Amino acid sequence: MKEDKFCPHCGGKLKLFYLKQTCPHCGVNLLTYNMEARLEQDAQKAAAEVDALWNRLRRLDKARLIEKHYTKKGKPLPWESAEEQTPEA
Amino acid sequence: MMKETKKEVRYVGVRENLLFGLANGGQCFSYGMFSGSYLSLFFVKVFGIPTGAVATMLLILGIWDTVNDPIMGGIVDKTRTRYGKLRPWLLFVPIPLAISTILFWGGPLLLQNTRELTVKIVYMYISYLMWEFFYTLGDVPYWSLSAALSPSPSDRTRAIATARFLSGLIGGIATVVMLPVMIDLSNNGKIAWSLKEVFAACGVVSAVFIVGLFSLAGLFVKERVVQQVEETSFFDAFRFLGKNKPLLLIILSNVLGTVSAVAGVFGAFYYTEVLNLMSWSSVISVVGGLGGLVGMATIALVKKRFDNRQLMIINKVIPAILGTLAFFAGSRHYDVWYIVIPIIAAKNILSGVFDAYNSVVSTEIIGDTVDYMEWKTGIRNEGMAFSVLTFVGKLQGRLSTSLGTALLPVIGYFVTEQVLPDGTTETISRCTEAFGQPTQFWLWAFFTVFPAITSLLAIIPFHFYSLRGDKLREIRAEMKLRRERLAEAEETTGGAIDERG
Helix, strand or coil: CHHHCECCCCCCECCCCCCCCECCCCCCECCCCCHHHHHHHHHHHHHHHHHHHHHHHHHHCCCCHHHHHHHHHCCCCHHHHHHHCCCCC | CCCCCCCCCCCCCHHHHHHHHHHHHHHHHHHHHHCHHHHHHHHHHHCCCCHHHHHHHHHHHHHHHHHHHHHHHHHHHHCCECCECCHHHHHHCHHHHHHHHHHHHCHHHHCCCCCCHHHHHHHHHHHHHHHHHHHHHHHHHHHHHHHHCCCCHHHHHHHHHHHHHHHHHHHHHHHHHHHHHHHHHHHCCCCCCCHHHHHHHHHHHHHHHHHHHHHHHHHHCCCCCCCCCCCCCHHHHHHHHHHCHHHHHHHHHHHHCHHHHHHHHHHHHHHHHHCCCCHHHHHHHHHHHHHHHHHHHHHHHHHHHCCHHHHHHHHHHHHHHHHHHHHHHHCCCCCCHHHHHHHHHHHHHHHHHHHHHHHHHHHHHHHHHHHHHHHHHCCCCHHHHHHHHHHHHHHHHHHHHHHHHHHHHHCCEEEEEEECCCCCEEEEEEECEECCEEHHHHHHHHHCHHHHHHHHHHHHHHHHCCCCHHHHHHHHHHHHHHHHHHHHHHHHHCCCCCCCC
16 A cells, blocks of 8 residues: 555655554654544545445436435435535544 | 434445455455365365364364464464554465465375375375464454454444455355366266366465455555554463453354354265255355345344344344254255255245344454453454454364264265276265164255254353443443544654553
8 A cells, every 4th residue: 555655754765574663764653643634534535435436326327216215215315425424533 | 305314434435345355255265165065075085085084183173273263363463563463464374375275275186196095194184284374364364354444333344244245255156156066067077177186276266366355455454443552462362352251252152053064064965965966056055145145235224123132143043943944844855956955045045144144243243342342451452352253163164074074974974995997096975874864864954954953052142242232332432532542642652552541
């Protein structure tokens, strides 16, 4: 993964077989540094992927079966909820 | 106007979820061949090793597993690297696992000119032990990752369900399509390959799946649950295991349910010896897979109605009833394929739904016990907790295969070896009778009703299982707060923080 190659704090390059948890350049803990922000980033990325998937399904669903089903159940449309979903800080 | 619903935050994207599942598919493709159904057949009929020696080896190695898996769990829990504590193992294991898989299944081909039984038995022990070692090195971290890839329970459920679904699908190619069809083609002279060559070729295909798919977990799946920085001692992992009452109850339940897995062993012999066509198992599994699909599609709905404890009980009771009904429905016509095949198919479709629920819930509750231990002691021990899951899965396989193989002569099934003019050997099997009934009847009974009834024993410990409902919700909420505090503290200090106390 791209984030395995550089320190998230100082941007220093990390060797593939460097296994220690602390950055050899700045000493920050590479696994836990800025964890909340990274989780937030992952949540945004996941929401975008879910959104893209639902939109793809929406394009395939010519008979608008998904839309009818969700409207009938009184639930928000899945592509709308994916768009609105914001990660908890 | 649409109703507003509060959704849990999702951290694991569609792609990562899929890659996690595909990795399990690659792993299960290999494991499927080692399951009870084929292992016994491979050793006895293809390798030509006496049933007594096979049963003894499976029992000894089954016991070794009781030590092997928790040791691996302890090592994983001690691992601290910048990649996490699980991913390094998943990055390393696929290559040696693939090599050991080829060596194992290629054994009869490599030793085809060897008449010394001792050499075969020694090879069987070494190659099996080697495969087992590398498989454990990958299996414990893989399932531990299901609890560490996200702090969100829904992410975990989704990842486990995807992994179970894809492993059933891809793993099924090995056990449901590739092996049975190849065995039949070879047995009926449709291809010029002997069974030794068939198993060796399948071993190579299996190795390709391991490298191609199982590697994906280490390469692309992240660990997101903040772990305490300080290493736990190796023995701490065992000490904490004893404090985890819900986990101990799960272990007890799984051990009590071990005997029920003999159905797999007798299934293989039933199809080859009674119905005389191994491919029936493929047809049945494909049809039964429909139930699995329904199960995977409905698990989210079912989980809204029942908690994990209730589901664990339901998943044992209904298949037990179905197995008993199938036995009685086919007890007079167990050798008539057009009567028993529809019976087995109907039973498998229905029980497939509950098997699917069980495969997800049984993994998820282990994750719950990891959260519980972290809440109670401040230490997350995914490695140790999930080693229990993998250990019990393997113990079930080995003990049931060992027990099933040992029972074969008791129900009148015998195997003899004949030396052919070209110097190679051929094994010949024979069904007789036992306790006033033909062997074929006992194969049917041990395939259907016996495992159904014994599986009910596994329900007892769940009567005492309390990790559910409000208690579990409170634990999760508190853990979320604690992890946030831990991450903040580590960010400001950058050093080792002990979250206990």
